[in-house]
Amino acid sequence: MRRDVRLRIITEAIEGVIPGAVPAFTTVQVAERYPSSEATKNAWSGSPRGLAEKVFTALYGRPRPVEGSPLARADAAKGTGDLVGQLAPLLHGDRELTTAPWYPARPGDLVHIHYEQTGESAAFGETYIVGDAVGHGFLSMQLLAHTMTGSAQEIEGMVGCYSSDASDDPLYGVWFEAGPQRLTIVRDGRAVHVGGAR
Incomplete structure (x- = not known):
């Protein structure tokens, strides 16, 4: 399943409020102030994506999680001849990785x-350990441990x-x-990235 294009459009519109800003370092703040006072009564702050999800949920209901890796989603679209559907998950996956605040990998990082x-x-x-x-x-990435069960012959190559x-x-x-x-x-x-929590 591809990421809902409506959520992407809302997110990019919010990220684009400040021209040239790096989305990974952009935050949004909404404040309530009474006309007779300069003090802030209530405030909300969060990421552009967080605000986009609130707007999306109000309009269309909760967004469905993205299933499958970027490569698997591109391969699925290939079968339908959908060129945009093939490129979109790859471009989105690249952007999602390369704009993450913890990117690039560093020696000592653990990847599970x-x-x-x-x-x-x-x-x-x-x-794995980087x-x-x-x-x-360059960086290396070596297998540190695994929890696959079976004989050595069954596990080899897996x-x-x-x-x-x-x-x-x-x-x-x-x-x-x-993915x-x-x-x-x-x-x-x-933990700087927890994929299962998405």
């Missing part, structure tokens, strides 16, 4: 991927597919293939 149960395969997770690929200006020794952006592949909704990214002991 949650995989839902499919068929007879139980749900499991993989945790490291410095010394001397090249985990660690996002490991890389040197990459200019180790998060890019996992963001587009597994941001499956990722939890931890930096300095704090």
Whole structure:
């Protein structure tokens, strides 16, 4: 399912109130003041996306969550011959990643991927650690642990597919293939991205 275009339009309209502002660093504040007083009585502040979701909910009901990774949504649109539908999830996924306040990845970041149960395969997770690929200006991402059960032969080739020794952006592949909704990214002991909470 693609992200609702109406929510995207509302969000971009709010983000565009300040021309040239970086959306990831933009906040919105709504204040109530009485004409006879300069003091603020009540106030709300939040992100442009938060305000867009409030407006969207008032107009159309709660937005449905985005399902599937950007790559899976683009592949689904390919079957219908919808060129805009193919490009939109990829462009949105790129923008969502590259404008995140915690982007780019840094050495020491932990990246956890949650995989839902499919068929007879139980749900499991993989945790990777981002490291410095010394001397090249690149980053590595190595499998730290996984919770897949089974024999070594059954597990071989099923985990660690996002490991890389040197990459200019180790998060890019996992963001587009597994999907941001499956990722939890931890930096300095704090979760900076919790995909399951979306």
